[in-house]
Amino acid sequence: MNTESIRVPDLGGAAEVEIIEISVKAGDTIEAEDSILVLESDKATMELPSPMAGKIVELTVSVGDKVSEGDVIGSMEAGGAGQADDGEAKDGQSKGEEDSSREAAARSEAEPGTKSGAQSGSGVEPKAEAEPKPGSKAETHTAPVSAESNARHTPAAATPADQEAGSAQVHAGPAVRKLARELGVELHRVIGSGPKNRITKDDLQGYIKQQLQNAQGGAATGGGALPAVKLPDFSQFGDVERSAMSRLQNLTAESMQRSWLNVPHVTQFDEADITDLEDFRKSQKAVGEAKGLKLTPLPFILKACAYALKAQPAFNVSLDMDRREVVQKHYIHIGLAVDTPAGLVVPVIRDVDRKGIWELAREAQELAAKARDKQLKPAEMQGGCFTITSLGGIGGTAFTPIVNTPEVAILGVSRAAMKPVWDGKAFQPRLMLPLSLSYDHRAVNGADAAKFTTLLSRLLGDLREFML
Template identity: 35%
Template sequence: MAIKEFKLPDVGEGVAEGELVTWHVSPGDTVTEDQVVAEVETDKALVDVPSPYDGTVSELRAEEGEMVPVGNVIITFEVEGEEDEAGASEAEPDVESEAAETTAESETAAETTAESEAAETTAESETETPSGRVFASPSVRRLARELGVDIASVSGSGPSGRVTESDVRAADSGGDDADADDDGPRNVSFSGNSAVSKSGDAGNGKTAGAASAEAAGRARTLAAPATRRLADEEGVNIDDVPATEQRDGEAFVTAAAVQQYAEQQRQAQEADAQALSEEAGAGEAETSADDGAPMAGERVPYRGVRRAIGEQMQRSKYTAPHVTHHDEVDVTELVELREELKPLAEEQGVKLTYMPFVMKAVVAALKEFPFMNSQLDEENEEIVLRDEYNVGVATATDVGLMVPVVHGADGMGLLDLSRDMNEKVEKARDRKISREEMQGGTFTITNIGGIGGEYATPIINYPEVGILALGSIKEKPQVVDGDIVPRKMLTLSLSFDHRIVDGAVGARFTNKVEEYLSNPKLLMLE
């Protein structure tokens, strides 16, 4: 037994520390590799921290609510058979465990010479791991055994070379199963710890003794009438029962082997039923749990995402002199066009909102007014006119405002903008968005109309120089060709950095956005 320390990893570029929000384990708990042991909150996201080991929790080195620097040890594990130094020795416990598991049933069923040789062959094949330890979760290892895939020979495509479920399935479909001697499909199921092949192995040249170790679904099985009757009563296929004897070159199954096989089937079914029951109970407990929302009179810590938002707002407000320009635009034709396109977008699995239309209008206007798509390099005393159009969409989440960024918005059509934006907004609300997906913005749009507002004075997402707030679309009386008619009207509020953008430029930029929104067919040319 060895003690393994686990340090808080670098959970995002530029992150120096994180708040340990929740522990999901306690000292003495048994954990498996990739099991989530804690949640850590950075200044932009909530991150799950998985266990790198199979073992037992030894000690928790940080308290919930504590700010932990990256690289500090937060938890230690007791890992059986592991050595402190990384190397080939780390592979040995897994190999021995898997070999013992794979051969356990065959050794219990009958201790024949042929079965022992088969078990030794299995152990040797799993020991030959080309790169030392195989990094894979228990569920992936189980899948590999079910499919008859040697996990040591599979190239991992996951982080740090980790073998994923898709890697195992790809290896299986690619014919990596060393036991398959024909070109036909090989379907494998599990009974206890023994792989049970559902395609006939009778024609592959294997002896009945060797086949007894893998319970191959044979085309022909010898058994006494009483044994066959027992198999029928137990509800098992006698061709799936491991053969313990061989007569006249054919596999011979005894009544004892049938009983043992049936018992193993029952145990496996009971284990599956218990696992399903536990999962259902956990789901109910999670559903009924209190959400932990703060109550009146409580003191809420000012840290994590909320503190990061506050610091950014303060920096922006006290660095860039804000000016806000307000206006109103007739979007009746835009409303009609969106209603026309919505069913077409839904056919392609896209929810089409007004935001992609506004994003295209903003990008078109930014190209004509490049100072609105710039930032101030104060150190070098230069205004940097950006040649990329990365539009941020301010999103309200349960922990505060986040701004996912649609990169390269100028090269996207309406549906592509919708897909990218919808995906990132959803990830932000689920707190699964990465820092990279919220960086690099050149202009931001925020929608206050979703909660009923019309005008606002939004704070610039510094170091950008402009942010556009959208109000709610309301039907209002307007004079058109001398007549008073109802029209769909949208309010706009543009805040900009007055060090770089003059009031006249801000007004003209807003007018250009209005031109595209009032005549949305012009957007088709962009």
């Protein structure tokens, strides 16, 4: 057979694109359009398809190498299953053909619904692989984690098309996708730790391990997976439209449900008199304009929370329930919940206790802008000790925020309103800020929560407290 070089096809103008996964090895027999390796540019993850059917002779690149259009990455012998030489075809298939046929059959059996040539042309395109069809062999190779997955796979909970669309949006290589299908795992439920949140085999195995632990824990307590909510056929009531949840929506939903089910929530309500704080804040308007900043109440709330976290370290912990340990943190990083068109994100301001009001104002403004523009880096959303979520710009008098685990408390801030407050002699108009502190009752008791909100109210009511 003829040996031909494997070259990188048109990459749509991209150059020096990094190889993040190699899907084949020397000696493998593959079909035309089968994935040889996976590339990742600044804009997309893409698979490099085989230009022909045949056998891989060698690959001259490794993971981490960078390639451009026209680069030679290896060589292969042309001719795949069913393409024997004339002399070999006379008495039937050769042993090599039989092996190739068996590999092709195994591939089609493990990946039902896929077709050779799924990618158009010889260029590189993102490839969304199909989920196993009901009744296929791949569906029967389900790990014990499927007890939870099967509940989520019911038609009432989500249609196969919805699940496929959700999994197709995540970053994962062919080997990871194939393993996920065999184990019955929906990839959009797995949080990736690779570049740009790419899902690795370790991520997948860690997810499966966690689900197994959850299932065994439920069995030990006599419980089990929560029953799925059965949805009616909404189309019988009127026109409907379905669309796949975004990855951010999936992550938020999973995180909120996980926190609500695992954390015993209690919410402490209070009010802070911010009349004097508002007068001071407005007096700094000209200074803020000179600095190119808008001074909002948020930097003062951040500073007050940092002060309170130092005064009451029980709020600056995480619980390791597996090891039955309390992790006390000696740093103060505070997350800010930001509502964006794509969903809720929580950038983190580090070392809040060491920064001044203007520095906090600038950093909060910059992080909020980056969140809205989808420019936050993973490191900018990690390491939080405590979270602040504010609905003051929208309205409301109080709410019960969900703890952002593994943190143990979150402060909700509602819209300030003028109220009559008795000063001992008469009612005075005062600007009152509603505070809602939700906390993990395993780590924090009610008395400490009341002390925390009382301290916050005092700090926000009199700025001189910050100097003590």
